[in-house]
Amino acid sequence: MERDQLPDPTEREMQILQVLWDRGEASVREVYETLRDDLGIVQNTVQTFLRTMTEKGLVAFRKSRRSFIYRATVRPAATKQRLLDTVLQRTFDGALDQLVETAVSLRKPSPDELARLRGLLDEVESNSREDLK
Numbered sequence: 001m002e003r004d005q006l007p008d009p010t011e012r013e014m015q016i017l018q019v020l021w022d023r024g025e026a027s028v029r030e031v032y033e034t035l036r037d038d039l040g041i042v043q044n045t046v047q048t049f050l051r052t053m054t055e056k057g058l059v060a061f062r063k064s065r066r067s068f069i070y071r072a073t074v075r076p077a078a079t080k081q082r083l084l085d086t087v088l089q090r091t092f093d094g095a096l097d098q099l100v101e102t103a104v105s106l107r108k109p110s111p112d113e114l115a116r117l118r119g120l121l122d123e124v125e126s127n128s129r130e131d132l133k
Contacts, residue, residue: 006057006074008083013053015039016046017072017079020059025071027064 009017019034020026026034028050032043050070053059061068092098109117 008086009053009056009058009074009079012039012049013058014079014083016049016053017058017074017076020070020072021076025069027067027069029067031070 015035016031019031023030023034028043028047031050032041032046035041035046036043050059050061050068054061054070058072058074059070060073061070063069088094088096088099092102
């Protein structure tokens with residue numbers, strides 16, 4: 001399966017991918033130990049998720065003695081962009097302004113976040129002007 005055709009990871013799969021992105025690679029036990037306190041998850045469930053994620057092409061593994069060591073096959077930025085694009089298209093019919101308006105109304109941004117957003121908008125505007133030249 002080509003990377004462009006990979007299925008979107010579920011919320012739980014994203015949590016597992018985050019562990020793998022942070023660590024580079026990890027055993028089932030290491031993923032479990034990282035997530036168990038926050039998620040109340042059991043090791044067999046983590047193992048089942050990793051098996052399913054392998055079938056989906058989201059992770060790969062290598063054998064090390066008696067353990068499987070997993071690594072993400074998808075990059076964080078590309079995965080997050082693809083998920084955001086899915087939400088944007090399905091929920092907001094591609095309207096970026098509606099996505100931002102909804103996000104801001106759900107969670108009031110701090111002054112620092114507003115400053116970063118303004119900076120991003122300035123950067124996008126500047127890049128757009130550069131593209132027109």
